[in-house]
Amino acid sequence: MALRRLSGVELLARHEDARRVYAEAFSGPPWSEDASAADGIIRRLTDDATRLGFTAAGAFRNDRLVGPATAWTRWPVPAADLRQCPRGDQLLGWTQATHPACVDTGITVFLGPRHPARTAVTLPL
Known part of the structure; x- marks a missing residue:
């Protein structure tokens, strides 16, 4: 592969x-x-x-x-603007499964509303 x-x-x-x-x-x-x-x-x-x-x-x-x-x-808008309103992924039921260590670096994984592992994700404080 x-x-x-x-x-x-x-x-x-x-x-x-x-x-x-x-x-x-x-x-x-x-x-x-x-x-x-x-x-x-x-x-x-x-x-x-x-x-x-x-x-x-x-x-x-x-x-x-x-x-x-x-x-x-x-994102099509600056990140600072995104922090001021609910994120679209949250409104649609997606759960953020990973959190990059630094701003604008790393990979963020989101699990969809029907993903079987969605409930196993540790939510942020």
């Missing part, structure tokens, strides 16, 4: 693989999503790939995408 960083264009060129991975991952319990959810993720990905700071990575086996990941390297 090989990991590679991808641009939005490169990931969208592999949208069929990304759709297949999503469908396989979320069609069974506890999510039990139907095929339209996989179609929806590709529609959102098409929009997301053009957003400021979009980045992606992929796990490949024999040049086939078997594990896509997406993120944004920056």
